[in-house]
Amino acid sequence: MKKCFLPLLILFTQAAQAQIQTYSGKKISAVAFTQQIIAAMDSLKVPGMSVAVINKGKIVFTKGLGWADIEQKKPVTPATFFEAASLSKPAFAFFVLTLAHKGVxxxxxxxxxxxxxxxxxxxxxxxxxxxxxxxxxxxxxxxxxxxxxxxxxxxxxxxxxxxxxxxxxxxxxxxxKGLTLETLDALYQKEVARQAGLKDFHFVMTPAIKNKLATPYQDNKKMSDDRNRHLFDPAGGLYANAGEYAKFLCHLMKQQPVLNEMMKPVIELEKDHIIRKLFGVDAWSMGLAVIPVNNTINYWHGGNNLGYTASFMINPEKKFGYVFFTNADQCNGMKQVLENILWK
Known part of the structure; x- marks a missing residue:
């Protein structure tokens, strides 16, 4: 992919002046961080990406990079939507645990x-x-x-x-709750989205999402599937961007009773399990994968839908983490890129 896909003007006008802290407290400028991400996008052939970083429970960096649609030269903006793929699962798990606390x-x-x-x-x-x-x-x-x-x-x-x-x-x-998969998202908005201050965080397609959804790509070719996007899909149907998902993660890290349940390992993965080998997962809790990185215990989830890849990792003890969405299929290498930068 040509490196000219993102004009330098966009890079430096969007880049925030605030610094990002790594896990160890090392500081990196937003511009330097952005440049490293852009280099990784070029190497991994990622058309577009939405990325956010959390320090001490606050979003200190959020940005849209590259193209939401290559042919139309439509750039990714902070408002561009992506399919969250399996990042839908932790967002749904939080919903279920919230309802469980209410006796539902x-x-x-x-x-x-x-x-x-x-x-x-x-x-x-x-x-x-x-x-x-x-x-x-x-x-x-x-x-x-x-x-x-x-x-x-x-x-x-x-x-x-x-x-x-x-x-x-x-x-x-x-x-x-006397609902169907066609109407369940309304309950999610009431119980989770509004409580967390999330304005655009839906498990079904809406007109606003459709108009701002990044085009999915596989090897720079447009992809599509025929899923019914008007049914609540807890496994892979969430639509979001890094800024809104980071808000959800910040909200999660403040909800101590639910967070404690979501951090407690339920099952240890077998030593030869493919997910352990590929992603370093030791165990799974109710909604999160448990991953050790540089002698720290962290919580992760990744996801792939056709033409999309997403990932986040958080350290609730430090209220630290990242989340990214791309419109590139099976771009799991970006996970390691973010962690190599931030978990230092």
Whole structure:
């Protein structure tokens, strides 16, 4: 990709004067940080990116870089939306735990007792609870591709990443509140988004999102899929940008009862598990991956939708972290770039 994709004028007019602190307290200027990110974007062939950094519980850096649409020469701005992919899951987990604190759902009651599943053929699913869903220990596959599902493991026995389990839990929440997947986002806005001061943070497509959504790319080719974007999708359907998602993370780090639940490991990953090997994940909590970096314990989630990649990591003890969204497919290398800069 040509390095001229981002005019220098945009770089220096958008760059804030404030400095960013790394985990160890080292200071880096916003301009220097931006330049390093742009170099990484060029190397990783990323058309556009939204990135934010959190220091001491406050957003100290947020920026849109590159192109939201290459052909139209449409730049990424702070208001550009991206598909959050699996970064949807922690945002949904926070929602479920908030409702659990209000008595709407019991985290350890089998979901079957609330709402029987119609798409699972294995009777063992009747043991699945909300806690298992959020920690990925249901035994369900990630996606069923429409076929009736069989469990890959006994519920609660081992880590098994599953988007299908999250969808089932969303249906249960909707049922308990007399809603459907078409209307559940309204409850999310009431219980989470408005409480956190999030103006544009939706699990369904809205006209505003559609008009400002970054075009997805795979190897610089436009991508598209035919998902129903008007159904609440807790596993990968959130639309956001780095600034708004960083606000959510700041809000999360202030909500001590829920945060404590989300930080407590539920299941340790097997030593040879692919997610441990690729991303350094030791364990999973209710909604977050537990990752050690330079002798620190941190909480991470990444995600890939067709044409999009996203990632965040936070250290609640220091209220420190980052979040980024890109419109490049499978751009997982950017995670390591951010952590090499910030976890020093």
């Amino acid at each position: 759902i019991d985290l350890d009651k089998p979901l079957f007792e609330y709402l029987p599943a119609t798409h699972i053929a294995d009777e063992r699913y009747k043991k699945i609870t909300a806690r298992m869903v959020l920690a990925h220990t249901t035994g369900l596959p990630n996606w069923s591709e429409g076929a009736p599902m069989q469990l890959e493991a006994e519920p609660g026995a081992r880590f098994s990443y599953s988007g299908e389990a999250y969808v089932y839990l969303a249906k249960v929440i909707a049922h308990l």
